[in-house]
Amino acid sequence: MRAAGRFVADVLTELKSRAAVGVNLLKLDAIAHEMIRARGAESCYIDYHPSFGASPFGKVLCTSVNDAVLHGLPHDYVLRDGDLVSLDFAASVDGWVADSAVSVIVGTPRPEDLRVIETTERALDAGIAAARVGSRVGDISAAIGQVAAEAGYSVNTDFGGHGVGRTMHGDPHVANNGRPNRGLPLRAGLVIAIEPWFLESTDKIVTDPDGWTLRSADGSRGAHSEHTVAITEDGPIVLTARARG
Ligand code: MG
Numbered sequence: 001m002r003a004a005g006r007f008v009a010d011v012l013t014e015l016k017s018r019a020a021v022g023v024n025l026l027k028l029d030a031i032a033h034e035m036i037r038a039r040g041a042e043s044c045y046i047d048y049h050p051s052f053g054a055s056p057f058g059k060v061l062c063t064s065v066n067d068a069v070l071h072g073l074p075h076d077y078v079l080r081d082g083d084l085v086s087l088d089f090a091a092s093v094d095g096w097v098a099d100s101a102v103s104v105i106v107g108t109p110r111p112e113d114l115r116v117i118e119t120t121e122r123a124l125d126a127g128i129a130a131a132r133v134g135s136r137v138g139d140i141s142a143a144i145g146q147v148a149a150e151a152g153y154s155v156n157t158d159f160g161g162h163g164v165g166r167t168m169h170g171d172p173h174v175a176n177n178g179r180p181n182r183g184l185p186l187r188a189g190l191v192i193a194i195e196p197w198f199l200e201s202t203d204k205i206v207t208d209p210d211g212w213t214l215r216s217a218d219g220s221r222g223a224h225s226e227h228t229v230a231i232t233e234d235g236p237i238v239l240t241a242r243a244r245g
Helices: 002-018 025-039 111-129 137-151
Strands: 062-065 068-070 084-093 096-105 161-163 170-174 191-194 197-199 205-207 214-216 222-224 227-232 235-238
Touching (some): 002 025, 002 084, 002 096, 025 062, 068 197, 096 222, 111 191, 111 197, 137 170, 137 191
Antiparallel strands (some): 062 068, 068 214, 084 096, 161 191, 191 227, 205 214, 227 235
């Protein structure tokens, strides 16, 4: 799974560097698609068609801009100064999946956008630190939820982290809030995606007419940070860790 993690990290590093004012979301998807082809990897998204999806996703990347926060379907949109864009990417390499997301601001940042991004990143770090043999899934959820609460964000627990393996989504569900010392015991060898996402002033979301893109109910912006993490006797290993930046 390290190979898959490294590849997903490389793609997000590239996309972060290419996301800029004037760049079309479809261009970012095309860059990711070309990297998948060059690596001989497989997209986890393109044929993805869960019960809540209107049709197969059809793209290899999620691009959620401003008040969109999850599952953003790339479309013909050119990034503008100050846009907050969340990039979520999962791929399979040699039959094993990794899943990761990062939020970036293109052009001039708004302070409240920097704050929500920084908080999701800190919540992700807290969740990873809690992913230890002998703890439980609820300890990860509680660690994430505590960071959110201290920053004043309310947490939506409808969508959260998940087991990762041969497929993108497996048990357990890793909610972004919860009670410590509850849920599945964490054992060495378990690999999970931990993915806090917070909205600036609500925990309610609505689905776009495209059937995928999840948007805040009040128009406030949101951010999303995700890593795929292996739980080992020696502590958590962040398989999708990027070089700085
Ligand atoms: Mg993801």
